[in-house]
Amino acid sequence: MTASGEPSPTAHRPAEGGGDAVLAARLAAREAEALRAVIAQHGPVLHRIAFRMTGDDHEAEDIVQEAVLRLWDQAPTIAARHSVGSPAAGTLRLGGWLTRVVSNLAIDRLRRTRRLSDAEVPDSADGAPLADALIAAEQRDGQARALIAALPDRQRAAIVLTYYEEMPNVEAAAALDMNIKAFESLLHRARAALRQAFAAQGDAP
Amino acid sequence: MSATDPDPGAPIAPGSPLARKLDDFAAPSLSVGFADRVLAAAEARAAPDLAPLPPLRRAPARRRGWRVGQRVVIGLASFTALASAAAATGLLERFDIPVPSAEKVWASLTGKPAKVAAAPVAPPPVPAAQASAAAALAPVEIVGPIDTPEELSEAFRRIDAVRDGRFAARQSRIDQRIDAEIERRRAAGLRVPTSEEEAQLRERIDNAQARRKQRVDDVVAARREELARKVESGEALTRQDVLQPLREDAQALQRQQRLRELRRLSPEERREALRRLPPAERRALIEEFRARRAEAAAAPSPAPSVEPSAAPTPSE
Incomplete structure (x- = not known):
């Protein structure tokens, strides 16, 4: 299930009948409107994935921007491999391609951040007064965020893709460049770690 | 994990407490104008991407004989260049192979005495700042035993110079990486x-x-006091005494910290944590524990200094 109030992940599903191949051909022809269509179609999902992976809104936007620009750069090659009308056109899924790029970029940044960051650096304090309800909501959000952030990078990606975005295991495995058996094992470990962390927070499932 | 869900890796049931907790992690939407920013960035990098690739420069087909001859000529030219370079740098003289200079050859032809070779040109002086930075990054030079406080303080001064140089070099590298990352973005x-x-x-x-740096300085200061006491008591220190123990002390401190952390874990967690450690580190920790246990057993006090049930055993 998804977090409440969010669009259904089915918005990320590929266009049928080689629609993505047409989109790729338009991108290859450097049509700005095609790029805008890609952002409108896939941007929100990619942003949610990147945000839940990194926990940082600006970082998530950077990742999505870089992924979309990589698609823009690679569009001529992708369009040539999946030319409109060819059998390969029906297999092209730009959403899956972008998800893979975003997942890899997010994992790269998490590793880089861990190398550079110092655990003793405190969070920036916010002195603005907040309403009680807002404080409670933030506390709940912080606990959920801490649960996800405590997972290792790839386990985090597995939970974000399968739980929050309701991706089938096959697609999530493809996004992480893993075979299905290895991914299922990773997902199993991720759920177990999540339950353990949740229990440690004091709320038994 | 609850009693009704024995498999900890089972799918997260919708509506379960864990699912409700996870659903509290809401994601914000993309900022306004995001698509416009991406389009502007794409436009900015569109021109070089669209530039056509230059045509391949394929070499015309040539006969095999010329290809072989070409390789022979290149090989001869390379050998000649290497031999000339070896002669010019005096390498052949090191192997006792006589190499006549141009003056000697000319003198033998004309019958006149050879001129005295000109004094070698001194290399341009290295800038002082560059030289001091390079010297600071070089290994610490300590020759012979250290048995007076003056020699010890001189050794510390040289170590500090190298440490300061390394610290400055590290700072410079960090600055360069930040600048490079900003430039890349x-x-x-x-x-x-x-x-x-x-x-x-x-x-x-x-x-x-x-x-x-402060943490390292504290360790270094403690170690230096110990070394100074040794010198004052008449003991002669070697280079290894001054340099090596610092690293060993740092590792020992880390091991002590690790032991303290392990003691706080339950036996199962401790066994798992030990299993995750690299073999060398695991062995060092176990050795450290054995030594501490032996010290505790030898101590006259009846109270044990470490909890036997909480410390790692060799079988772990």
């Missing part, structure tokens, strides 16, 4: 940090560096 059309954000980042890194 700018070139890629990504958001670059504002001057305030950049200043904050540099301040955080500087603070972390300062804390790290």
Whole structure:
């Protein structure tokens, strides 16, 4: 299930009948409107994935921007491999391609951040007064965020893709460049770690 | 994990407490104007991408004989160049192979005495700052035993010079990496940090560096006091005594810290934590524990200094 109030992940599903191949051909022809269509179609999902992976809104936007620009750069090659009308056109899924790029970029940044960051650096304090309800909501959000952030990078990606975005295991495995058996094992470990962390927070499932 | 869900890796049931907790993690939407920013960045990098590739420069087909001859000529030319270079640099003289100079050859032809070779030109002086930086990055030079306080303080001075040089080099590398990352983001059309954000980042890194340096300084100061006491008592120290124990002390401190952390874990967690350690580190920890246990057993006090049930056993 998804977090409440969010669009259904089915918005990320590929266009049928080689629609993505047409989109790729338009991108290859450097049509700005095609790029805008890609952002409108896939941007929100990619942003949610990147945000839940990194926990940082600006970082998530950077990742999505870089992924979309990589698609823009690679569009001529992708369009040539999946030319409109060819059998390969029906297999092209730009959403899956972008998800893979975003997942890899997010994992790269998490590793880089861990190398550079110092655990003793405190969070920036916010002195603005907040309403009680807002404080409670933030506390709940912080606990959920801490649960996800405590997972290792790839386990985090597995939970974000399968739980929050309701991706089938096959697609999530493809996004992480893993075979299905290895991914299922990773997902199993991720759920177990999540339950353990949740229990440690004091709320038994 | 609950009693009704024995498999900890089972799918998360919708509506379960864990699912409700996870659903509290809401994601914000993309900022306004995101698509416009990406389009602008794409437009900015569109021109070089669209430039046509140059035609391949395929070499015309040539006959085999010329190809072989070409390789022979290249090989001969390379050998000649290497031989000339060896002669010019005096390499052949090191192997006792006589190499006549141009003056001697000319004198033998004309019958006149050979001129005295000109004095070698001194290399241009290296800038002082560069030379001092290079010297600071070189290994510490300590020759012979150290048995007076003056020699010990001189050794400490040389070590400090090298440490300061390494610290400055590390700072410089960090600055270069930050600048390179900002430049990369700018070139890629990504958001670059504002001057305030950049200043904050540099301040955080500087603070972390300062804390790290302070920790090392504390260890070094304690060690130096110990070395000074040894010298005052008439003991002669070697280079290894002055340099090596610092690293060993740092590792011992880390091991002590690790032991303290392990003691706080339950036996199962401790066994798992030990299993995750590299074999060498695991062995060192176990050795350390054995030594401490032996010390505790030899001590006259009846109270044990470590809890036997909480410390790692060799079988672990």
